[in-house]
Amino acid sequence: MTSSGPLIWWSWLQFAKFCMLFPTIDFALFFVVVFVSSWALRHQASLRKQLLLLASYFFYGYWDWSFCLLLLFNAVVSYIGGLLLERSESESQRRWTLGIVVAIDLLLLGYFKYTGFFFESLQELFYSLGLERELPILEIILPVGISFFTFQSISYIVDVKNRQIQACRSFVDLALYISFFPQLVAGPIVRAAHFIPQLDRRPVLTRRMMAKGLFLILIGLFKKMVLANYLATLYVDEIFLAPEFASSLELVLAIYGYAGQIYCDFSGYSDIAIGVAALLGYHFKRNFNQPYRAVSLREFWQRWHISLSQWLRDYLYIPLGGSRHGTILTYRNLFITMFLGGIWHGAAMTFVIWGVIHGLALILERVSGFGRWTGNGRLNRLVGILVTFHVVCLAWIFFRSPSLSLALDYLAAIGKGTSEITLLTPFVAGLILLCAVGQFVPSRSYERCQVALSRTGLAGMTFFFTLGLLFIQWVSPSGTAPFIYFQF
Amino acid sequence: MIGTGKKTDQTMQHVRASLVIFLFAAVVLAAFESGGLLSWSYDLPINAGTEQLVSVIEKWSFWMDELGITQGSERIDEIMQDVKEKTF
Numbered sequence: 001m002t003s004s005g006p007l008i009w010w011s012w013l014q015f016a017k018f019c020m021l022f023p024t025i026d027f028a029l030f031f032v033v034v035f036v037s038s039w040a041l042r043h044q045a046s047l048r049k050q051l052l053l054l055a056s057y058f059f060y061g062y063w064d065w066s067f068c069l070l071l072l073f074n075a076v077v078s079y080i081g082g083l084l085l086e087r088s089e090s091e092s093q094r095r096w097t098l099g100i101v102v103a104i105d106l107l108l109l110g111y112f113k114y115t116g117f118f119f120e121s122l123q124e125l126f127y128s129l130g131l132e133r134e135l136p137i138l139e140i141i142l143p144v145g146i147s148f149f150t151f152q153s154i155s156y157i158v159d160v161k162n163r164q165i166q167a168c169r170s171f172v173d174l175a176l177y178i179s180f181f182p183q184l185v186a187g188p189i190v191r192a193a194h195f196i197p198q199l200d201r202r203p204v205l206t207r208r209m210m211a212k213g214l215f216l217i218l219i220g221l222f223k224k225m226v227l228a229n230y231l232a233t234l235y236v237d238e239i240f241l242a243p244e245f246a247s248s249l250e251l252v253l254a255i256y257g258y259a260g261q262i263y264c265d266f267s268g269y270s271d272i273a274i275g276v277a278a279l280l281g282y283h284f285k286r287n288f289n290q291p292y293r294a295v296s297l298r299e300f301w302q303r304w305h306i307s308l309s310q311w312l313r314d315y316l317y318i319p320l321g322g323s324r325h326g327t328i329l330t331y332r333n334l335f336i337t338m339f340l341g342g343i344w345h346g347a348a349m350t351f352v353i354w355g356v357i358h359g360l361a362l363i364l365e366r367v368s369g370f371g372r373w374t375g376n377g378r379l380n381r382l383v384g385i386l387v388t389f390h391v392v393c394l395a396w397i398f399f400r401s402p403s404l405s406l407a408l409d410y411l412a413a414i415g416k417g418t419s420e421i422t423l424l425t426p427f428v429a430g431l432i433l434l435c436a437v438g439q440f441v442p443s444r445s446y447e448r449c450q451v452a453l454s455r456t457g458l459a460g461m462t463f464f465f466t467l468g469l470l471f472i473q474w475v476s477p478s479g480t481a482p483f484i485y486f487q488f
Numbered sequence: 489m490i491g492t493g494k495k496t497d498q499t500m501q502h503v504r505a506s507l508v509i510f511l512f513a514a515v516v517l518a519a520f521e522s523g524g525l526l527s528w529s530y531d532l533p534i535n536a537g538t539e540q541l542v543s544v545i546e547k548w549s550f551w552m553d554e555l556g557i558t559q560g561s562e563r564i565d566e567i568m569q570d571v572k573e574k575t576f
Contacts, residue, residue, distance in 0.1 A: 024528075025525070206498075214509065281499075425575055458505045462509045470516060473524065474561055474568075
């Protein structure tokens with residue numbers, strides 16, 4: 001297997017140049033216009049939804065308007081599929097309809113995500129067989145967020161098929177559910193049963209929601225613009241560029257840094273998305289919950305990218321049989337789920353290994369009873385946290401590395417046991433420490449901060465929000481790097 | 489409402505309050521970070537409208553410099569540079 005990484009990176013960088021990233025003036029202007037106009041239409045539900053739909057397509061089309069057609073196609077297929085499912089009485093017909101809609105969704109996802117990789121692999125195979133065939137070079141640009149809106153469409157159609165929700169009668173409602181701009185490009189993956197009913201209620205903005213929105217935007221910007229950007233530019237990127245020049249100690253510290261960076265980057269995006277939605281009057285569930293304090297890998301997946309973990313559980317693991325058919329099949333289902341979760345990240349051997357490590361570690365955890373053991377006593381908990389964190393870090397090495405050989409070189413270099421410090425500075429060490437401390441502050445700290453902020457009144461909220469933005473702007477590095485998960 | 493046990497819907501009050509917060513934050517950021525605003529304006533596509541906007545932002549930025557408002561930002565940049573360059 002070769003890596004189609006360069007194509008992904010190219011596509012990602014193009015997006016960074018033209019897209020509407022959250023921490024930019026473009027997005028701020030866009031959001032203020034949407035905020036004012038959507039609340040002005042508060043009493044006209046239908047117009048408000050149309051406005052939000054238009055805004056979401058504008059947000060997506062800001063990068064390349066032609067991809068709005070893909071989004072529209074996805075919504076049309078899901079809409080028709082949902083209505084057909086609801087009208088059909090025969091179970092076999094319902095199964096066929098579901099199969100066709102899911103196949104269309106997956107084919108589109110597969111085309112954009114894996115075609116380049118397929119041709120690269122085929123070309124390599126020809127070379128290895130001594131057949132020098134020039135295959136067409138396809139420059140397929142990966143539409144940003146395609147995985148996320150595809151997953152939302154699939155969850156909608158499966159829920160309609162299982163009669164957990166009714167098919168959406170309004171095309172605008174369904175299209176808005178699939179394309180709502182705060183979560184469109186990097187999640188959280190929202191369920192139709194949770195979001196669509198909110199569209200029919202008159203939106204409300206309480207002082208608490210206001211405080212929640214402002215707080216989450218601030219904390220998300222701080223995580224992304226300060227912590228993630230500094231960790232990436234000052235340390236992690238440099239170490240991964242040439243791991244052969246770093247000592248074993250620095251390689252280990254760099255992977256701790258990457259663990260912090262990817263957490264701050266991704267959870268920062270989720271925080272801003274949830275905050276923006278709250279200011280528009282919609283509630284999204286939390287997507288990250290201090291994942292590195294997990295005492296087992298099972299718990300890690302209940303805290304990391306919660307909406308994806310639950311999606312994989314409900315639409316892959318459980319349909320495969322879950323834990324209903326004995327131990328061996330449970331292990332098989334766990335492995336398949338994590339393996340496919342790895343491939344979902346991209347067509348590269350590094351992502352496959354990432355999924356395999358998580359799959360095998362989850363199985364091993366069950367076989368050994370490690371998860372139960374770590375539940376008893378403080379020392380066991382501490383061991384559980386350390387072991388889980390290091391398994392996750394091991395998998396991050398493959399996830400971050402641009403190629404499998406570089407990941408293996410990285411691991412081999414760690415094994416040398418050298419300890420010179422050349423790149424690590426007190427500032428970077430402080431950032432890593434800050435990320436670690438954030439994992440162990442009391443749970444529900446976010447909620448407490450939001451309540452405290454809401455109690456400060458208009459003057460207090462204005463003061464803290466402005467000061468927070470100014471502080472972030474002052475201390476963050478210049479430029480805005482795209483969010484890591486945009487590439488998936 | 490008092491005496492009825494029902495809470496008054498204060499949504500539009502909160503919307504206005506949020507807008508005040510956004511606008512205040514925008515003005516403060518534009519004042520203290522006028523350099524960033526200027527860089528953003530230089531990246532806008534060139535047309536008659538944006539040329540006028542760029543000229544207004546240039547004047548604003550110059551004015552902020554004159555008033556010494558951007559000095560805080562420059563001082564923090566220097567402090568951050570010092571902190572980043574410290575070694576073990």
